[in-house]
Amino acid sequence: MEFINKLKAKARVDIKRIVLPEGLEERTLKAADTILAEGFAQIILIGEPGAIARKAKRLELSHINKATIVDPAHHDKKETYISLLLQLRKSKGLTREQAQELVLNPLYLSTLMIKNGDADGEVAGAQNSTGDVLRPAFQIVKTLPGISVVSGAFIMILPNNEFGDNGMLVFADCAVHPNPTAAELAEIAVVTGKTTQSIAGIEPRVAMLSFSTKGSARHEMVDKVVEATRLAKELDPTLKIDGELQADAAIVEAIGAQKAPGSSIAGKANVLVFPTLETGNISYKLVQRMAHAEAIGPVLQGMAAPINDLSRGCSVSDIVNLVAITANQAAGKV
Structure with missing residues (x-):
């Protein structure tokens, strides 16, 4: 490969x-x-x-x-x-x-x-x-200084170039933390962005996933993702990140433009940050099997040594x- x-x-x-x-x-x-x-x-x-x-x-x-x-x-x-x-x-x-x-x-x-x-x-x-x-x-x-949570990212390589960067996306957290708080989810987003840049060699465009896009639904689980997005921007103002976004709005350009007009991430995301471990783990396994994707990882993030x-x-x-x-x-x- x-x-x-x-x-x-x-x-x-x-x-x-x-x-x-x-x-x-x-x-x-x-x-x-x-x-x-x-x-x-x-x-x-x-x-x-x-x-x-x-x-x-x-x-x-x-x-x-x-x-x-x-x-x-x-x-x-x-x-x-x-x-x-x-x-x-x-x-x-x-x-x-x-x-x-x-x-x-x-x-x-x-x-x-x-x-x-x-x-x-x-x-x-x-x-x-x-x-x-x-x-x-x-x-x-x-853990690394300033990081309180360890997470697991998967490098997903799809057999076609339709999504992400020429078919490459990064999913997190798919391996470690069952139900992160907003602050923990923000940390996961930031370290996953760094993993994407350093491992995959591509500039991260991070989508904070939810079952809602820009207020289309109201729920405490949506509120967590909105707050996590805000906190992630504070932790790393240089990170390209947006949320909350539904999965289709995150990776399909036409749907992103419709559901989140003006977003620089919607439809163009190459990093998908899931709100819970169960959603991340289920999603990477489905993509791996149903899309015949290569799933490399998990790469543990947040440790002071690899x-x-x-x-x-x-x-x-x-x-x-x-x-x-x-x-x-x-x-x-x-």
Whole structure:
């Protein structure tokens, strides 16, 4: 895919260290082998080295020897990470015994490596739930300054050029926050705009979606979107954004002109911000299946370092693609 190939090419300019904590998971090992063969990221695998070597041999993987392998039970920075975790969680009453146990957990170890500067990003979730992946991320890496909510964006690439920018749109939030407040929705809109500009390389035109367009319906859920739009403009006055807009008014130029005359976004949106997680999640899955669109992500937004979560049903190529995105995030290119 041209989009992913461009990301891989950018990543090769400034190689970053991406940690894969599920180091014995078969798809993860196959993806690591592909990434190392293509040379767009350094890979750190978490797991017992002998077990990884045996599995790689059985799978006939020829590039795993280029990876750095960290055994959670035996490595030279174990005490460093225990001390770091105690420092970060002392206000929560974490004991040394608990910290010693947690650093054996690959998901905690990965985030501690990032926090300590020993890795640049993480991709996980092939065999762990989103909650398990995000918990140590929230506790250790935390969110960007001024951002209180983490969200998940999908890059949607449609097989025709009818909508968005030559068939590319960005949907959010489709993965994390069930029912954001107006203030949280405003933050999601702003960070999704930044994701769009940096990952997709296109200027964001953000539509704040609702079942109403410019007052055509009155409801507290509409009021939330109107307020979120106002707050987003305050957070980033340079962002091109409008709302509230119905989905057809956001992406179909003739309908946008009819329902929201004078809007610079209506009919031209390439970023769709959904009012709730259920609407975003349902919508991206419908578009993916019914329009045969490529759905890349979710790209987690708002974290202080790039930590991205996979679906447990992911493919090897899904892992490779998300590592390419994560490597670019770590290099400051997204």
